[in-house]
Amino acid sequence: MNWPGSAEPMHKYNDIYYFTYSTGDTHLLAYATSKSPYGPFTYQGTFMEPVTGWTTHHSIVEFKEKWYLYYHDVELSGKTHLRNIKVRELKRTPDGKLELIKP
Numbered sequence: 831m832n833w834p835g836s837a838e839p840m841h842k843y844n845d846i847y848y849f850t851y852s853t854g855d856t857h858l859l860a861y862a863t864s865k866s867p868y869g870p871f872t873y874q875g876t877f878m879e880p881v882t883g884w885t886t887h888h889s890i891v892e893f894k895e896k897w898y899l900y901y902h903d904v905e906l907s908g909k910t911h912l913r914n915i916k917v918r919e920l921k922r923t924p925d926g927k928l929e930l931i932k933p
Contacts, residue, residue: 846864878931878933918931
């Protein structure tokens, strides 16, 4: 599942599978976890507040033993068709929960 440069809506960290997704019209990023890639998954909450703009497409990748969240917004242009990419380190609490990101 995780190989260098991969970008998937699901990743594995410390034997736990994290399924991440956009909440749609509310523009939050949320996640659920499971011990199996086939589920069942348990909702864990949100891990990113809404971005500037109307969409929250994202990817999560591991690089050099750190995890990164890639996403886009319209902060620079102010126009929904002119998006800019952003990256933030994805951090976890000691119990494996994803820390809240405020773009």
